[in-house]
Amino acid sequence: SVIYAVHSSRSRLIDQHTADMIGNTVLDALSRSQTFRDAVIYGIHNKEVQLGCITYRNEYEINEDSPVGVDSIHLLTHSELYEYEVGQEPILPICEARKDEHEEAYISFSVAPDSDSCEMPSWQEGLIHEIIHHVTGAGDPLEDGNIEPGPTEILARRVAQELGWLIPEFTGYASPDRVAHLRTRDLNTLRQTATRHEDNEVAFFERLDVISDGYEASADFTEYPVMSDMVKELNKPHDFPGLVINDNTMDADPDQIQLYHGQPYIFTFVDKHNQR
Secondary structure, X not given: OXXXXXXXXHHHOOOHHHHHHHHHHXXXXXXXXXXXXXXXXXXXXXXXXXXXXXXXXXXXEEOOOOOOOXXXXXXXXXXXXXXXXXXXXXXXXXXXXXXXXXXXXXXXXXXXXXXOOOOHHHHHHXXXXXXXXHHHOOOOOXXXXXXXXXXXXXXXXXXXXXXXXXXXXXXOOOOHHHHHHHHHHHHHHHHXXXXXXXXXXXXXXXXXXXXXXXXXXXXXXXXXXXXXXXXXXXXXXXXXXXXXXOOOOOOOOHHHHHHHHOOOOOOOOOOOOOOO
Protein backbone atom coordinates (compact mmCIF):
# COMPACT_ATOMS: atom_id res chain seq x y z
CA SER A 1 0.00 0.00 0.00
CA VAL A 2 3.02 2.32 0.40
CA ILE A 3 3.86 1.94 -3.27
CA TYR A 4 0.21 2.49 -4.19
CA ALA A 5 0.09 5.65 -2.04
CA VAL A 6 3.20 7.08 -3.70
CA HIS A 7 1.92 6.08 -7.13
CA SER A 8 -1.38 7.86 -6.53
CA SER A 9 0.52 10.98 -5.36
CA ARG A 10 2.36 11.60 -8.63
CA SER A 11 -0.08 14.22 -9.90
CA ARG A 12 0.88 16.36 -6.90
CA LEU A 13 4.65 15.73 -7.07
CA ILE A 14 7.16 17.58 -9.22
CA ASP A 15 8.78 14.61 -10.96
CA GLN A 16 9.31 10.86 -11.01
CA HIS A 17 12.62 11.21 -9.17
CA THR A 18 10.86 12.76 -6.19
CA ALA A 19 8.25 9.99 -6.23
CA ASP A 20 11.04 7.40 -6.35
CA MET A 21 12.91 9.00 -3.46
CA ILE A 22 9.79 9.11 -1.29
CA GLY A 23 9.00 5.47 -1.97
CA ASN A 24 12.60 4.39 -1.51
CA THR A 25 12.92 6.27 1.78
CA VAL A 26 9.73 4.85 3.28
CA LEU A 27 10.44 1.27 2.18
CA ASP A 28 14.04 1.52 3.41
CA ALA A 29 12.82 2.71 6.81
CA LEU A 30 10.30 -0.13 6.99
CA SER A 31 12.96 -2.62 6.01
CA ARG A 32 15.81 -1.57 8.29
CA SER A 33 14.51 0.59 11.14
CA GLN A 34 12.88 -1.09 14.12
CA THR A 35 11.94 2.33 15.49
CA PHE A 36 10.02 3.19 12.34
CA ARG A 37 8.24 -0.16 12.29
CA ASP A 38 7.31 0.28 15.95
CA ALA A 39 5.90 3.74 15.18
CA VAL A 40 3.82 2.37 12.30
CA ILE A 41 2.48 -0.50 14.41
CA TYR A 42 1.74 1.93 17.27
CA GLY A 43 -0.37 3.98 14.88
CA ILE A 44 -2.32 0.93 13.74
CA HIS A 45 -3.09 -0.20 17.29
CA ASN A 46 -4.01 3.31 18.44
CA LYS A 47 -6.13 4.19 15.41
CA GLU A 48 -3.80 6.89 14.15
CA VAL A 49 -3.16 7.41 10.44
CA GLN A 50 -2.05 4.24 8.65
CA LEU A 51 1.17 4.55 6.66
CA GLY A 52 -0.38 3.23 3.46
CA CYS A 53 -3.10 5.90 3.60
CA ILE A 54 -0.66 8.84 3.48
CA THR A 55 -0.24 10.63 0.16
CA TYR A 56 2.44 13.18 -0.72
CA ARG A 57 2.66 16.64 -2.25
CA ASN A 58 5.29 19.23 -3.24
CA GLU A 59 3.61 22.50 -2.27
CA TYR A 60 5.52 25.79 -2.12
CA GLU A 61 4.63 29.34 -1.12
CA ILE A 62 6.02 32.77 -1.96
CA ASN A 63 8.61 34.04 0.51
CA GLU A 64 7.27 37.45 1.46
CA ASP A 65 10.67 38.44 2.86
CA SER A 66 12.49 37.81 -0.42
CA PRO A 67 13.75 40.76 -2.49
CA VAL A 68 12.88 38.83 -5.67
CA GLY A 69 9.31 40.12 -5.66
CA VAL A 70 7.83 37.29 -7.74
CA ASP A 71 4.04 37.43 -8.03
CA SER A 72 3.63 33.79 -9.02
CA ILE A 73 5.76 30.65 -8.94
CA HIS A 74 5.38 30.02 -12.67
CA LEU A 75 7.18 33.32 -13.37
CA LEU A 76 10.39 32.11 -11.74
CA THR A 77 13.49 31.07 -13.68
CA HIS A 78 16.22 28.57 -12.97
CA SER A 79 18.88 31.28 -12.76
CA GLU A 80 16.94 33.27 -10.15
CA LEU A 81 17.31 30.41 -7.68
CA TYR A 82 21.07 30.99 -7.75
CA GLU A 83 20.93 34.77 -7.48
CA TYR A 84 19.75 34.80 -3.88
CA GLU A 85 21.02 33.09 -0.75
CA VAL A 86 19.28 31.59 2.26
CA GLY A 87 16.86 34.09 3.74
CA GLN A 88 16.28 35.68 0.33
CA GLU A 89 14.99 32.61 -1.55
CA PRO A 90 11.89 33.49 -3.63
CA ILE A 91 9.80 30.49 -2.57
CA LEU A 92 9.72 28.13 0.41
CA PRO A 93 8.42 24.57 0.70
CA ILE A 94 5.38 23.91 2.85
CA CYS A 95 6.55 21.08 5.11
CA GLU A 96 3.69 19.71 7.15
CA ALA A 97 1.54 16.67 7.92
CA ARG A 98 -2.11 17.55 7.38
CA LYS A 99 -5.52 16.22 6.38
CA ASP A 100 -7.52 17.51 3.44
CA GLU A 101 -11.18 18.51 3.34
CA HIS A 102 -12.11 14.82 3.17
CA GLU A 103 -10.03 14.03 6.29
CA GLU A 104 -7.51 12.11 4.20
CA ALA A 105 -3.93 12.35 5.43
CA TYR A 106 -1.20 13.84 3.28
CA ILE A 107 2.30 15.23 3.66
CA SER A 108 3.55 18.31 1.88
CA PHE A 109 7.32 18.33 1.63
CA SER A 110 10.09 19.76 -0.50
CA VAL A 111 11.10 18.33 -3.86
CA ALA A 112 13.80 15.65 -3.65
CA PRO A 113 17.51 16.41 -4.02
CA ASP A 114 19.73 14.48 -6.42
CA SER A 115 20.41 10.88 -5.39
CA ASP A 116 24.06 11.57 -4.56
CA SER A 117 23.44 14.97 -2.96
CA CYS A 118 24.81 15.76 0.49
CA GLU A 119 21.30 17.06 1.25
CA MET A 120 19.72 13.62 0.83
CA PRO A 121 20.13 12.33 4.44
CA SER A 122 18.58 15.48 5.90
CA TRP A 123 15.78 15.39 3.32
CA GLN A 124 15.03 11.76 4.18
CA GLU A 125 15.03 12.45 7.91
CA GLY A 126 12.71 15.39 7.37
CA LEU A 127 10.29 13.22 5.40
CA ILE A 128 10.31 10.60 8.15
CA HIS A 129 9.67 13.39 10.69
CA GLU A 130 6.45 14.34 8.89
CA ILE A 131 5.35 10.71 8.56
CA ILE A 132 5.85 10.17 12.30
CA HIS A 133 3.50 13.09 12.96
CA HIS A 134 0.75 11.16 11.20
CA VAL A 135 1.37 7.60 12.38
CA THR A 136 1.93 8.48 16.05
CA GLY A 137 -0.10 11.65 16.51
CA ALA A 138 2.96 13.28 18.12
CA GLY A 139 3.50 17.01 17.73
CA ASP A 140 6.35 19.50 17.79
CA PRO A 141 7.28 21.62 20.84
CA LEU A 142 5.31 24.86 21.10
CA GLU A 143 7.40 26.15 23.99
CA ASP A 144 11.12 25.78 24.67
CA GLY A 145 11.61 24.98 21.00
CA ASN A 146 15.13 26.35 21.19
CA ILE A 147 16.21 23.75 23.74
CA GLU A 148 13.85 20.80 23.16
CA PRO A 149 13.77 18.71 19.96
CA GLY A 150 10.33 17.27 20.72
CA PRO A 151 9.13 13.65 20.50
CA THR A 152 8.66 13.61 16.73
CA GLU A 153 12.18 14.80 16.01
CA ILE A 154 13.64 12.41 18.58
CA LEU A 155 11.99 9.46 16.84
CA ALA A 156 12.98 10.70 13.38
CA ARG A 157 16.59 11.06 14.48
CA ARG A 158 16.55 7.57 15.94
CA VAL A 159 15.35 6.23 12.59
CA ALA A 160 18.11 8.18 10.84
CA GLN A 161 20.70 6.72 13.19
CA GLU A 162 19.48 3.17 12.56
CA LEU A 163 19.68 3.75 8.81
CA GLY A 164 23.08 5.42 8.90
CA TRP A 165 21.90 8.84 7.74
CA LEU A 166 24.36 11.44 8.99
CA ILE A 167 22.39 14.39 10.36
CA PRO A 168 23.88 17.42 12.20
CA GLU A 169 23.07 17.71 15.90
CA PHE A 170 20.97 20.66 17.04
CA THR A 171 20.00 21.89 20.49
CA GLY A 172 16.30 22.27 19.79
CA TYR A 173 13.52 22.04 17.24
CA ALA A 174 13.41 25.80 16.64
CA SER A 175 17.06 26.57 17.36
CA PRO A 176 18.60 29.07 14.91
CA ASP A 177 21.20 26.59 13.69
CA ARG A 178 18.54 23.98 12.85
CA VAL A 179 16.35 26.54 11.09
CA ALA A 180 19.34 27.72 9.04
CA HIS A 181 20.22 24.13 8.16
CA LEU A 182 16.70 23.38 6.92
CA ARG A 183 16.52 26.60 4.88
CA THR A 184 19.85 25.77 3.23
CA ARG A 185 18.76 22.20 2.52
CA ASP A 186 15.46 23.28 1.02
CA LEU A 187 17.05 25.89 -1.24
CA ASN A 188 19.68 23.43 -2.47
CA THR A 189 17.12 20.72 -3.18
CA LEU A 190 15.01 23.17 -5.18
CA ARG A 191 18.07 24.27 -7.15
CA GLN A 192 19.02 20.67 -7.90
CA THR A 193 15.51 19.80 -9.01
CA ALA A 194 15.29 22.85 -11.26
CA THR A 195 18.64 21.88 -12.78
CA ARG A 196 17.33 18.38 -13.53
CA HIS A 197 14.62 20.06 -15.62
CA GLU A 198 16.67 22.94 -16.98
CA ASP A 199 15.77 21.93 -20.55
CA ASN A 200 12.07 22.24 -19.62
CA GLU A 201 12.35 25.28 -17.37
CA VAL A 202 8.98 26.84 -18.18
CA ALA A 203 7.14 23.53 -17.80
CA PHE A 204 8.91 22.86 -14.51
CA PHE A 205 7.85 26.10 -12.82
CA GLU A 206 4.34 25.90 -14.28
CA ARG A 207 3.89 22.41 -12.83
CA LEU A 208 5.26 23.55 -9.46
CA ASP A 209 2.82 26.47 -9.51
CA VAL A 210 -0.16 24.21 -10.25
CA ILE A 211 0.78 21.79 -7.48
CA SER A 212 1.40 24.59 -5.00
CA ASP A 213 -2.07 26.01 -5.69
CA GLY A 214 -3.56 22.71 -4.54
CA TYR A 215 -4.42 21.39 -7.99
CA GLU A 216 -3.37 18.18 -9.71
CA ALA A 217 -0.98 18.09 -12.66
CA SER A 218 -0.44 15.19 -15.05
CA ALA A 219 0.27 11.89 -13.30
CA ASP A 220 2.75 10.77 -15.97
CA PHE A 221 4.69 14.07 -16.09
CA THR A 222 3.73 14.87 -19.69
CA GLU A 223 5.22 18.36 -19.17
CA TYR A 224 8.64 16.73 -19.54
CA PRO A 225 8.68 14.76 -22.84
CA VAL A 226 11.61 12.47 -22.03
CA MET A 227 10.42 11.96 -18.45
CA SER A 228 6.94 11.02 -19.64
CA ASP A 229 8.34 8.20 -21.78
CA MET A 230 10.39 6.94 -18.85
CA VAL A 231 7.37 6.94 -16.54
CA LYS A 232 5.33 4.90 -19.00
CA GLU A 233 8.10 2.31 -18.94
CA LEU A 234 8.28 2.40 -15.14
CA ASN A 235 4.53 1.90 -14.87
CA LYS A 236 4.71 -1.57 -16.37
CA PRO A 237 4.11 -4.34 -13.81
CA HIS A 238 7.13 -4.98 -11.58
CA ASP A 239 7.92 -7.86 -9.26
CA PHE A 240 8.59 -6.68 -5.70
CA PRO A 241 9.59 -9.87 -3.82
CA GLY A 242 7.71 -10.33 -0.58
CA LEU A 243 5.52 -7.28 -1.12
CA VAL A 244 1.76 -7.43 -1.67
CA ILE A 245 0.16 -4.48 -3.44
CA ASN A 246 -3.60 -4.10 -3.43
CA ASP A 247 -4.93 -1.14 -5.40
CA ASN A 248 -8.31 -1.31 -3.71
CA THR A 249 -7.53 -1.68 -0.02
CA MET A 250 -4.96 -0.42 2.44
CA ASP A 251 -3.08 -2.77 4.76
CA ALA A 252 -4.56 -2.53 8.25
CA ASP A 253 -3.19 -5.72 9.80
CA PRO A 254 0.04 -5.07 11.77
CA ASP A 255 1.25 -8.49 10.64
CA GLN A 256 1.32 -7.07 7.11
CA ILE A 257 4.32 -4.99 8.15
CA GLN A 258 6.41 -8.15 7.82
CA LEU A 259 5.80 -8.08 4.09
CA TYR A 260 7.91 -4.97 3.70
CA HIS A 261 11.16 -6.35 5.03
CA GLY A 262 11.03 -9.98 3.97
CA GLN A 263 13.23 -9.45 0.90
CA PRO A 264 15.67 -6.79 -0.34
CA TYR A 265 14.51 -4.15 -2.80
CA ILE A 266 16.23 -3.15 -6.01
CA PHE A 267 15.56 0.28 -7.49
CA THR A 268 16.90 1.59 -10.79
CA PHE A 269 17.22 5.33 -11.20
CA VAL A 270 17.86 7.20 -14.45
CA ASP A 271 19.31 10.70 -14.56
CA LYS A 272 18.65 13.38 -17.15
CA HIS A 273 21.35 11.86 -19.38
CA ASN A 274 19.61 8.46 -19.29
CA GLN A 275 22.43 7.02 -17.19
CA ARG A 276 21.20 4.12 -15.05
